[in-house]
Amino acid sequence: MIQVSKLSYIVGKRHILKNVDFEAHAGELLAIIGPNGAGKSTLLKILCKEFKSSSGEVLIKNKDLNSYSLKELAKFRAVLAQSNLLSINFTIEELIMMGRYPHFKDNPSENDLKIVNQVIDDMGIEHLKNRSYFTLSGGEQQRVQLARILAQIYDGKESILFLDEPINGLDLLYQQLILEQAKQLAKMGFCVVCILHDINFASKYADKILILKDGEKIGYGTPKETITVENIRNTYNTNVKLIEDSDVDYPFIVPISTT
Amino acid sequence: MKKYIRIIGLLLVLLAIACVCSICIGAVKIPVDSLFSIVLNNFGIESEKLFTAQQQAVFSSLRLPRMLLGVLVGATISIAGASIQGLFRNPLAEPSLIGISSGASLFAVLMIVLEARFFQSITAIFGYYALAIAAFVGAVLTTFIVYRFSVKNGRTDVTSLLLIGIAINALVGAFTGLLTYIASDEQLRNITFWSLGSLGGANWKTVSALLPFSIISIVGLLLFGKTLNAISLGESQAEHLGFSLHKSKKLIILFAAIGVGAAVAVSGIISFIGLVVPHILRMSVTGNNRFVLPASAILGACILVAADLIARTIVAPTELPIGILTAIIGVPVFLYIIFKERKRRISG
Numbered sequence: 018m019i020q021v022s023k024l025s026y027i028v029g030k031r032h033i034l035k036n037v038d039f040e041a042h043a044g045e046l047l048a049i050i051g052p053n054g055a056g057k058s059t060l061l062k063i064l065c066k067e068f069k070s071s072s073g074e075v076l077i078k079n080k081d082l083n084s085y086s087l088k089e090l091a092k093f094r095a096v097l098a099q100s101n102l103l104s105i106n107f108t109i110e111e112l113i114m115m116g117r118y119p120h121f122k123d124n125p126s127e128n129d130l131k132i133v134n135q136v137i138d139d140m141g142i143e144h145l146k147n148r149s150y151f152t153l154s155g156g157e158q159q160r161v162q163l164a165r166i167l168a169q170i171y172d173g174k175e176s177i178l179f180l181d182e183p184i185n186g187l188d189l190l191y192q193q194l195i196l197e198q199a200k201q202l203a204k205m206g207f208c209v210v211c212i213l214h215d216i217n218f219a220s221k222y223a224d225k226i227l228i229l230k231d232g233e234k235i236g237y238g239t240p241k242e243t244i245t246v247e248n249i250r251n252t253y254n255t256n257v258k259l260i261e262d263s264d265v266d267y268p269f270i271v272p273i274s275t276t
Numbered sequence: 277m278k279k280y281i282r283i284i285g286l287l288l289v290l291l292a293i294a295c296v297c298s299i300c301i302g303a304v305k306i307p308v309d310s311l312f313s314i315v316l317n318n319f320g321i322e323s324e325k326l327f328t329a330q331q332q333a334v335f336s337s338l339r340l341p342r343m344l345l346g347v348l349v350g351a352t353i354s355i356a357g358a359s360i361q362g363l364f365r366n367p368l369a370e371p372s373l374i375g376i377s378s379g380a381s382l383f384a385v386l387m388i389v390l391e392a393r394f395f396q397s398i399t400a401i402f403g404y405y406a407l408a409i410a411a412f413v414g415a416v417l418t419t420f421i422v423y424r425f426s427v428k429n430g431r432t433d434v435t436s437l438l439l440i441g442i443a444i445n446a447l448v449g450a451f452t453g454l455l456t457y458i459a460s461d462e463q464l465r466n467i468t469f470w471s472l473g474s475l476g477g478a479n480w481k482t483v484s485a486l487l488p489f490s491i492i493s494i495v496g497l498l499l500f501g502k503t504l505n506a507i508s509l510g511e512s513q514a515e516h517l518g519f520s521l522h523k524s525k526k527l528i529i530l531f532a533a534i535g536v537g538a539a540v541a542v543s544g545i546i547s548f549i550g551l552v553v554p555h556i557l558r559m560s561v562t563g564n565n566r567f568v569l570p571a572s573a574i575l576g577a578c579i580l581v582a583a584d585l586i587a588r589t590i591v592a593p594t595e596l597p598i599g600i601l602t603a604i605i606g607v608p609v610f611l612y613i614i615f616k617e618r619k620r621r622i623s624g
Contacts, residue, residue: 067512091518098513104365105508105563115509118502119518124277169517 018043018175018208019064024073026059026232033059034232036073041225043175046203047210048223052253056232057212058099061181064210065096078175091119093173095166099181101158109145109153109161113137116168128172136168140198156191159183163195167202178202180211184218196222217269220244228252244268250276280567287574291347294581298343301585303592304334311335342478346581348490349475349543352535354576357550358557358568359497360419362504363528364427366437367558367613370551371415371536374437375444377547379418380411380533380540381471382448388463389455408485412537418444419529473546473599475584482542493535494573500528501566508563546599548606549576555609 019041026034034056041047049057062068064075066082075082077094095116107115113136117129125133137143142160145153153161163183170176180199184192192215200222203209213219219226220240228236228243230252236243249257249270257270300306306314306327313326314335353371360376361369371377387410422444426437452467459467503524506514514521539546553576557568580598583605587596 062512065512065516067515086518087515087520088518091516094516096513096516098510098516101510101513103508105362105505105558105565107505107508107563111562111564115505115517118506166516 018078018177019210020074020076020079021064022074022076024060024063024075025071026056026063026068027071032232034063034070037229037232037234038073039225039227039234039237041208041210043208044203044206045208045224046200046222047208047225047227048219049210049212049227049229050214050216050219050252051229051235054231055229057229058181060229061096061179061210061212065094065179066090077177088119091169093170093175094177094179095169096179097162097166097181097183099185101162103150106149106151108147108149109142110137110147112150112161113165113168116165119169132171133168136164136171140164140167156187156194159187159191159195160198163198170207176207178207178209180209182212182214184213184215192218216244216249220267220269240267244270280562280564280571283561284567284571284574287571287578291574291578291581294578294585295343295347298346298581298585299335299339301589302334302339304331306331306335306339337479341480341483342475342584343581344483345475345478345486345542346584347577348483348486349539349546350549350577350580351573352486352490352493352539352576353546353550354553354572354579355494355497355569356532356535356539357576358554358565358572359500359504359528359532360550361554362500362507362565363525363532364423364437365508367555368551368610369437370548371532372545372547373551373610374422374441375448376415376418376422376533376536377540377545378445378448379421380415380537381545382451383410383414384541385452385455385467386410388467389459405485408489408538408541411541412489412534415533415537415540416530419533423525423529471545472597473544473602474587474595474597475543475580476588476595477542486538486542489534489538493531493538496531496534497528498569500524500531501564501569504528504565504569508565544599546580546602548602548610549580551613552602552606552609553579555613 021040022038024034024037025032037060039047049060051057059068063070064082066085066087077085110133113133114125114129117125117132120126121129137146140160140163142157142164145157145161150158150161166178170178178199183195183199187195196218199209199211203224211223223240225238226236226240226243227234228248235252236248244259246257246259249255254276256273256276258273260269260271296308296311300308300311310327310331313323314332316323317325318336357370360371361367363369384407387407422437422440425440426433452471456464456467503514503519506517506519507521509517511521554568554572557571557575561567561571583601584598587598587601590596
């Protein structure tokens, strides 16, 4: 679905991204992890056409990213940005309807209304429907935003979701709710690309993990292949202990000391 | 959406009432039945004449154009205010506050005083529209300057925004002050008129000079309800929804400036209307621009017609500059918004 090859992004003399390549497929959740300043958000912005890469190629559905207009992209690709500060107060229903904006001109069609209701149902936010956005807690706001972008691509074929640190600042329950929803979407056939800071959550939910450091790819593969003591030490300058437990089917780490 | 249409209907009724009141009330009273009779006769429908020649003259050459001017100016500056606030993602971005109206009036004043050959040759080409066009150019220039300085990465820096407003307003004040030294008596009267704002200059000429600009501005801005809603999510979020903002932003500034420029050219700076009207609607109904934009135009027209009615009757036979009235209503609302913003920043 997404093929990135030899992607570089240079600002002045700084290489923000150096020859990054990876692929993301339909039905798969790809987590991108790495320390602050590794180039994760930049990579996502290039994939969203917000920044233009210095060299390399991005193919989306086997077509060059640059051949799509913003409007075309919006029909099958949705983005949950890192910070979502609204300048106007909307009701939750209105906000989620905004996700359908790429699909109607003046007034929403029957189908758009149906999808909004469906999404509200799927996300279990029926009780928030008529509340106004500013009265919600951070976790609720994030879920509603996720609902909005889900509504955007709900009926698209082979849709793509980009999530930029979707669980920042949320409590343990909401972190899992959001990621479980993301995982569920991947299982339904969406291609989900998600930037995460929490290595253990990445390991738990991702099908593939891409590790970036200083703009370079340190590792790319399944959690078992990528979450290793060496990779984490190389990436975060931290010594960790890798733990495998029979109750937990993914590798998880506990930090021990900084190197 | 149905609820919004109902409210818009209600506002239209309110506007109609304000318009009838503004035509009927004044030094020469025109009772409602006389008004009907005048209108019927004007359309060539034969009926009993319930009015005097004086009433008819007052109606057709004073009250009607003045009412229409009030409607056009009020609607235009309110919808422009609502759109500029949406574009800057900030409720304080009001054309007169951040210097757009001042920029427009500076150009208009320059034209009057420097009435140089240059102005005369422009007037020869554009006729009565020359002043409106000059004001429009001033409005566009200041809007671009303000936007450039105060918006970074899609976020409005409120401090810079208001400081630029202060700077531009001060600059315009200084220029206008300077020009009063070299202005003739008649020019002086015109300049005072620009700084206080008034509908006193209303006649069919001013109405027809404003009409095309108003319509272009209002219709143009109404097209951007969805875009402005998307911008409220954030600029990159709007692009993720498929809106290419590069073009839209310029068009919104252009349409708003056309309206503000032309309104300033015919009625001077009438402050705070563009701030208060959209804000009342956002607080009491919704922030959804698909509603706020059309409703602002109607409520703005309604409030300005009503304010003008008060301005010209409360100290009759003289007239109060309407800017004084709008400021008396507007300043408390302005302060309230600032307090509320601060509270939100502290708690959120």
